[in-house]
Amino acid sequence: MSGAGDKKGSPGLENAYALETPEDNLRLYADWAASYDSAFAQDMDYVLPLRVAEAYKLAGGVGPVLDLGAGTGLCGGALKMLEVGPVDGTDLSPEMLAVAAHKDVYNALFVGNLLEILPVSDGAYAGAVSSGTFTHGHVGPEALGEVLRILRPGGLAALSINAEHYEAKGFAAGFAALGDRIEGLSHRQTRIYGDAASGSYAGDHALIVKFRKRQDA
Numbered sequence: 001m002s003g004a005g006d007k008k009g010s011p012g013l014e015n016a017y018a019l020e021t022p023e024d025n026l027r028l029y030a031d032w033a034a035s036y037d038s039a040f041a042q043d044m045d046y047v048l049p050l051r052v053a054e055a056y057k058l059a060g061g062v063g064p065v066l067d068l069g070a071g072t073g074l075c076g077g078a079l080k081m082l083e084v085g086p087v088d089g090t091d092l093s094p095e096m097l098a099v100a101a102h103k104d105v106y107n108a109l110f111v112g113n114l115l116e117i118l119p120v121s122d123g124a125y126a127g128a129v130s131s132g133t134f135t136h137g138h139v140g141p142e143a144l145g146e147v148l149r150i151l152r153p154g155g156l157a158a159l160s161i162n163a164e165h166y167e168a169k170g171f172a173a174g175f176a177a178l179g180d181r182i183e184g185l186s187h188r189q190t191r192i193y194g195d196a197a198s199g200s201y202a203g204d205h206a207l208i209v210k211f212r213k214r215q216d217a
């Protein structure tokens with residue numbers, strides 16, 4: 001996948017960014033799951049999952065942690081490499097999770113829609129990570145309340161948010177709406193792809209947003 005543009009109807013970044021609904025996402029990722037790691041992540045030098053995992057660890061993140069929109073397991077794999085765990089993963093796409101299941105990374109994997117209620121009890125996790133899921137055509141700020149719900153008091157989140165998507169969907173207002181239920185909100189801009197990437201998306205950026213759920217929230 002060059003990133004410069006996909007063939008009509010084929011999986012790839014351009015078509016992924018043009019998605020509108022969870023049903024669209026389900027269809028695209030069912031087709032993309034088998035080739036995602038090689039034809040996308042490897043070809044595009046996709047470094048964002050590692051950057052998110054590093055940010056989580058650096059902020060003192062511990063397990064159990066839930067990988068939101070885990071896909072084929074790249075962020076969970078990076079957490080494991082950094083010796084952070086146990087890690088569970090959830091995603092809308094059973095086909096993406098089936099690829100992740102082969103990697104011996106996750107303690108548990110389950111289908112879940114971040115735009116609805118995840119099958120997770122309140123405060124179940126010490127942390128949450130997400131890479132590449134808060135982006136065009138995928139998940140917007142309406143999911144932030146659900147991220148907060150699954151964190152235990154004091155729990156840490158490290159989420160990548162595509163920089164253009166952050167502005168376009170009003171994430172600043174979304175975080176403001178969480179009010180005093182969160183603390184330590186920070187943003188850092190990072191490249192989504194490494195030096196080996198090519199094509200029109202190669203220079204794209206994401207914000208890695210970190211925050212903690214307040215102890216009394």
Ligand SMILES: C[S@@+](CC[C@H](N)C(=O)[O-])C[C@H]1O[C@@H](n2cnc3c(N)ncnc32)[C@H](O)[C@@H]1O
Nearest residue numbers: 069070071074091092093096113114131132133
């Ligand atoms: C670009 S992939 C990122 C996967 C992985 N985190 C990574 O960095 O490689 C986006 C993932 O978000 C998932 N997704 C899209 N909409 C979702 C939703 N509403 N709830 C949960 N996952 C969703 C897709 O199925 C897909 O696996």
